[in-house]
Amino acid sequence: MASFLPIISLFLVVVISLMVVRIATVALVLTGISQQLAQFQARSAFTGAGFTTSESDKVTQHPVRRKIIMLLMLLGNAGIVTAVSSLMLSFVNTGDEHPVSIWLRFGLLGLGLAVLWSITQSQWVDQRLNNLVEWALRRWTDLEVADYSNLLHLGHGFMVIEMEVEQEDWLVERDLAGLRLSEEGVLVLGIERPGADYLGAPRGTTSLKAGDTVILYGPRDVLTNLDERRAGSSGNWDHHKAVDKQLKAQREQAELEKEAEETSGN
Template sequence: MEAAFLSLLATLTISLVVTRVATVAFMATGMSRESARFQARSAFTGVGYTTGEAESVVNHPVRRRIAMILMLLGNLGVATVAGTVMLSVSEINDAKGGDDPWKVWKALGFFLGGTLVLIWLANSEWVERRLNRIISRALRQYTSLNVQDYVALLHLAQGYVISELRVEPEDWLANKTLIQLALPQEGVLVLGVQRKGGPYVGAPHGHTRIRPYDTLLLYADQGRIEELDTRRAGSAGDEEHAAAVAAQGRVEAKEDAEERVGV
């Protein structure tokens, strides 16, 4: 019975490793960690959510190839797990009628303990950082992917995020140029602007005007983006902008003081 549960745990472990490798591969194509993780698990399990992110996978040749491999491996994994579960149930029924009733509980305890360990490994940031480095090194060596851990490069695990923000007509952002908005003074960088029904403007310049219904790709502290999303046009919005600039100034002053102490 232990062998059946061990086989099931081994299958689950391999599934976690496969989805983790696929997550890093998706990240190498420019996807964020959360999007890459979601799409890897979606393709591996065959759920197939119809979202804009899924379309970005299908329309990208490298991502599409990764997803196809995941679908194939996922089908094999489901068949293996199903067969192993059936074997485990059969052995449990045999054990119930045998001479060792504790055998069932020992096997279940072994399986539950192994499952808890896998859950911890899957959610451990310490394990994730080191495993990602190993996977990235292997992908660079054995594939043509230009692997970069964009999450680590942009410090997205330290409060900073890359997020989309849709501009509504009543927003403080609407109908102003980037120079007028002065978002870098708040610690917000505009990486790109997706025009509604129009082109994508990458690395926009200061004279780029933000129009209603544009979608901005922003890099900033998550709290700052959330506040910016609720900021409305008018004097109140201008006051919120001034307060955000002052707050960012204090943060930068603190960082400068820490750097001087460390020199």
């Protein structure tokens, strides 16, 4: 059993590392950046991979994000060193060990990593873990330090994000009027364009370019889908589904308001 303790400790380090990155990702999303960018920044900081200049600016210019990244860097250095040390110790041959035992440890390591990989790819686990982490962060931290959090009902199904427009995105090279984001329940608050002044409350004739950072407000699930939406027929279909969902929500809200009026009238 003692020969398997290093592998068990390795799994514990990996699980804790995954949880740390997940918590940091959700925390960064709560500060107003997109899911994909938050995930990239959290993983980069934890592994020490670093950022590009524009992404580094997004962190250093925001005090809460800066604290999250600094903590990730500290924990990442300790976690990676421990994981590598545990892995090396688990396969050190003392000279009198049976070869079957070594292959058994290889099998245990592969099986454990496969299980962890399947868990990280599960949408069901991902959604519930995100909800749990978000609830815990809101319960025991004060990430939402700005008054606009309450004004915009952030945390009640709505959020504000910074989304970088990429060349393959559904948004690229299209004007705001043609995108019809308002029909999905999404409002464009502003656009940051490299080499140009910040454009607040842009008009419908404004076209989005690759490299733009667009600030959006709307339902969390719609913004998450929009961040992952790519150009082409699949992106158009996602747009139509989001519009239908928004129309259904509006009808349900209208029915609730009508019922409330009838109840109060009686």
